Amino acid sequence: MRTFLKSWIPQCLWILRSPSRTFHGNNRLLTFQITSHYESINQGEKEVPEYFNFASDVLDKWTQLEKVGRKPANPAFWWVSDKGEEVKWSFEEFGSLSKKTANVLSEACGLRRGDRIVAILPRVPEWWLLNVACMRAGIIFFPGTSQLTAKDILYRLQASKAKCIVTNDTLAPAVESVLSGSEFLKSKLIVGQGSRDGWLNFKELLAVASADHICIKTRSHDPMLVYFTSGTTGFPKMVLHSYSSYGIGFATTGRRWLDLTPSDVMWNTSDTGWAKSAYGSVFSPWICGACVFIHNLPQFQPEVIGQTLSKYPITTFCTAPTGFRMLVQHDMSRYRFPSLKHCVTGGEALNPEVFSQWRTQTGVDIHEGYGQTETVAICANLKGMKIKPGSLGKPVPPYDVQIVDEHGAVVPQGEEGTIAVRVKPTRPFCLFSEYLDNPEKTAATLCGDFYLTGDRGFMDKEGYIWFVGRADDIINSAGYRIGPFEVESALMEHPAVVEAAVVSSPDPVRGEVVKAFVVLAPLYESRDQKKLALELQQHVKKVTAPYKYPRKVEFVKELPKTVTGKIQRNVLRGKEWAKV
Structure with missing residues (x-):
């Protein structure tokens, strides 16, 4: 790594000192120098290094650039609250604070390399410090959403065998209520202003901690991070990622899909317990030297989103398709976004009608991407590509994505099958390591030469992947196989429909x-429901193949969703079949 530093720092200094180049140009060239090294690994042009740690090999490089006389155009981290509070940290400031946090974990909490920590926090700056501090100390990080119940927390503590938990005043009582079943837990760390009996106070410890910390030397394939899947059935699985899988694997995502440079400010609204926070709020922006922008966003409010995009110099915006659906219903044309140039989404399929409305209201396209907690981006509508609304885009390196049948054989273009990633003869380094402590589930993801995503889709003649639905969501009616997403998208084109499942x-x-199941727009809530149901059925018949129309329609106030905002079709389906 020292050799690599020697090779690129002089080049970066030459770029910075060149009077003939603009600052924006400097940033793009700097990004090329840093990001391209790791992107070349994704492209298969270079081998995965034996040793890698995102904290020392990426974040600390940006700190070194600041120390030699020139900072990126924006801070590394920019946090705002709904009360107008702001936190801005440069890479150097963030690096110092994350080193102090690493010392808090090691010295005050007694954690050692390989130990496990569960962090259940909302969008607060401390979550980012803990995330990177764990990398520095070699501690395995288990994020969780702040919407978890006491039962959820107990399961996570038992499954993870965590020695430490970090949470805030709001969730501390729920943690205390399940302590009797948490035999592995040794220390509890609270983030907040006040003290609590039996808890260590993070703020107090950070204030006296030393910033003198040497980053642990980690191998690329050492365990770094575990996300609990939201799960449609059964208990959530623990998805283990290594230092290189997310740390290096997001280089192409950041550069080609998110189109990030050090001049950019990236706002991703994802909850900290969802892997999309790793996609858009940690690894992708920082490997490109971009600013991570965070709004604490206690609730998803379209008005707050619009005001924030108007007020702050946010260039890249990411939210889930559900969020975009809510935003277009709010009518974003009433706002002006002077800096916004690029929008992305993922986590569930984006309805073409929402894509069209967003472009009409804002003038900006939405670049849809597709990935899982187990992967980095598998497919995406990359910057510069022709966007086909409703498509997941094309495969993203290093993945070879194919559509396969039940035996793992590749099917012809246009034919439906399972979206799969080739893992033989070489398993992509950025694919998850395993489902922790669950070898049976890990083995079940493989079929022939492929890792199976569990999603159904097809590939068109131009190589674009199209989503049909989760394998369990496919409807077989009188011999016709019907994917729910196409019907939902057809319904979404009708002005009466806000959401549909x-x-x-x-x-x-x-x-x-x-x-x-249909959530109605306010103007249609008073309409005769029988007539409206018939109107929607006729609408779907016109928009898509007639046999796909919903023979049953039920109007509801809201749809069941996971903590990550995905519609839980399995809950609705379970209720239907429970009636039999």
Whole structure:
């Protein structure tokens, strides 16, 4: 690594000192110098290094650039609250604070390399410090959403065997209520102003901690991070990632999909317990030297989103398709976004109608991407590509993405199958290591030469991947296989529909039929529901193949969703089939 530093720092200094180059140009060239090294690994042009640590090999490099006389155009980290509070840290400041945090974990909490820590926090700056501090100390980080219940917390503590938990005043009582079942827990760290009996106070410890810390030397394939999957059935699985899988694997994501440089400010609204926070709030922006922008956003409020995009110099915005649906219903054309140039989404499929409305209201396209907690971005509508609304885009290196049948054989273009990633003869380094402590589930993801995503789709003649639905969500009605997403998208084109979820419903003749659960726009809530249901059925018949129309329609106030905002079709489907 020292050799690499010697090679690129003089080049960066030459770029910085050149009077003929603009600062924006400098940043793009700097990004090329730093990011391209790791992107070349994604492209298969270079080998994965034996040793790698994102804190020392990426973040501390940006700190060194600041020390030699020139900082990126924006801070490394920029946090704002709904009360107008702000926190801005340069890479150097963030580096110093994360080193102090590493010492807090090691000295005050008694954690050692390989120990496990569960962090259940909302979007507060301390979450980012803990994330990077764990990398520095070799501690395995288990994030969790602040929406977890006491039962959820107990499961995570038992499954992770964590020796430490970090949370805030709000969730501390829930943690205390399950301590009797947490036999591995040795220390509790609280983030907040006040003290609590039996808890260590993070703020107080950080104030007296030393910034003198030497980053642990970690191998690329050492365990770094574990996310709990949201899970549609059963208990959440623990998805283990190594230092290189996320740390290096997001180089292409940041540069090609998010289109980030040090001049950019990236705002990703994801909850800290969702892997999308790793995608858009940690690894992708920072490997490109961009600013991570965070709003504490206690609730997703379209008005707050619009005001924030208007007030701050945010250039890249990411939220889930559910968020974009809420935003276009709010009508974003009433705002002006002087800095916004690039929008991305992922986590569930984006309806083409939402894509169209967003572009009409803001003038900016949405670049949809597709990935899982187990992967980095698998497919994406990369910057500069032709966007096909409704498509997941094309495969992102290093993944070879194919559509396969139940035997793992590649199917012809246009034919539906399972979206899969080739893992033989070489398993992509940025694919998850395993489901921790669950070898059976890990083995079940493989079929022939492929890792199976569990999602159904097809590939068109231009190589674009199109999502059909989760394998369990496919509806088989009288021999017709129907993907819920296409029907939902058709419904979304009708002005009466705010959200829709489509599932199978038992039928004595057809075995099962399509049923739609629909959330209505306010102007349509008082309409005759029988007539409106018929109107929606006729609309779907016109928009897509007639056999796909929902033979049953139920109007609801809201749809069940996971803590990450994904619609839980399995919950609706379960209720339907429980009636049999």
